Amino acid sequence: MQIKEYNKFIKISGESFDLASTFESGQCFRWNAIDKDTYLGVVNSKAVLITKNEDQSVDIYNVSPDEFKKYFYWYFDFDKDYNQIIDELIGKDKILQKAVLKYNGMRLLNQEPFECMISFIISQNNNIKRIKGIIERLCERYGRQIIFNQNILYSFPEPEDLKDVKLEDLLSIGLGYRAEYVIDAVKKVLDGEIILEELEEVEYEQAKKELKKIKGIGDKVADCILLYSLKKYNSFPLDVWTKRVLNNLYGFKSKYDIETFIKSLGEYAGYAQLFLFHYIRMNGGML
DNA sequence: CCCCAGGTCGTCA
DNA sequence: TGACGACATGGG
Numbered sequence: 001m002q003i004k005e006y007n008k009f010i011k012i013s014g015e016s017f018d019l020a021s022t023f024e025s026g027q028c029f030r031w032n033a034i035d036k037d038t039y040l041g042v043v044n045s046k047a048v049l050i051t052k053n054e055d056q057s058v059d060i061y062n063v064s065p066d067e068f069k070k071y072f073y074w075y076f077d078f079d080k081d082y083n084q085i086i087d088e089l090i091g092k093d094k095i096l097q098k099a100v101l102k103y104n105g106m107r108l109l110n111q112e113p114f115e116c117m118i119s120f121i122i123s124q125n126n127n128i129k130r131i132k133g134i135i136e137r138l139c140e141r142y143g144r145q146i147i148f149n150q151n152i153l154y155s156f157p158e159p160e161d162l163k164d165v166k167l168e169d170l171l172s173i174g175l176g177y178r179a180e181y182v183i184d185a186v187k188k189v190l191d192g193e194i195i196l197e198e199l200e201e202v203e204y205e206q207a208k209k210e211l212k213k214i215k216g217i218g219d220k221v222a223d224c225i226l227l228y229s230l231k232k233y234n235s236f237p238l239d240v241w242t243k244r245v246l247n248n249l250y251g252f253k254s255k256y257d258i259e260t261f262i263k264s265l266g267e268y269a270g271y272a273q274l275f276l277f278h279y280i281r282m283n284g285g286m287l
Numbered sequence: 288c289c290c291c292a293g294g295t296c297g298t299c300a
Numbered sequence: 301t302g303a304c305g306a307c308a309t310g311g312g
Contacts, residue, residue: 123294124292126310176309177295177307179308216294224293237293242293298305
């Protein structure tokens, strides 16, 4: 992988990066397509623009070389060896092989824990389009305004920004019954009952147990938070779509079958889940 | 009016 | 533990 610094952008080459599957795989909710090869997102209170070139290189705008080294290099998962991860997944079975090859270039995004936690609490029993809408309204109301290329964007609110939020406020932007869950999460973070950053240093099982103390966080939401923001790459979120893959395509009948399968995937099981989830969703539940 | 969406909670056996 | 209905909201 080569990183070149230009005046207006940073160019990444020699690394496969598929923008559409990365940003539209349901792992994140604040990236939007400007056109087929360009996405605009808000990450860690910054507007970031990414565009893909003919030669397959990717240009990242509005990120300084320093910010890239300190933050976005990890955010985009560039510290991993994707060739090795992909090879390993392809060797597991035919279904994974198909999913991984089809969406080669999809990357796992290492997100901010608080944003990730609130987002996936909102995601439960909800559809991605509506999840994005709710999160956008949350940011408009409680985040900080960001001007970028004549666009008005909003940062994801910090815990302190949500300190005095009332149930009615959240209901009015469409959170529904999840409103009280968000309030509980904010309270536990502000009280120091949950220290998200520390969970990165803790073992998977223990970190999951801590997260589940928050009302509205069960196994699935906890696994998403662990995978997408706390570097627990072995976590494998079991949602309706993934269960569909495991039941219909793999033919697993029991909880034991599924547990055994996930364990067999090893330390990068989460990457397998990312590909399988995206694959089944993009192909209408068929293979 | 039905069912579904990146589920979880409370309750009851 | 495991099953099951309830839970807001909007779209198909």
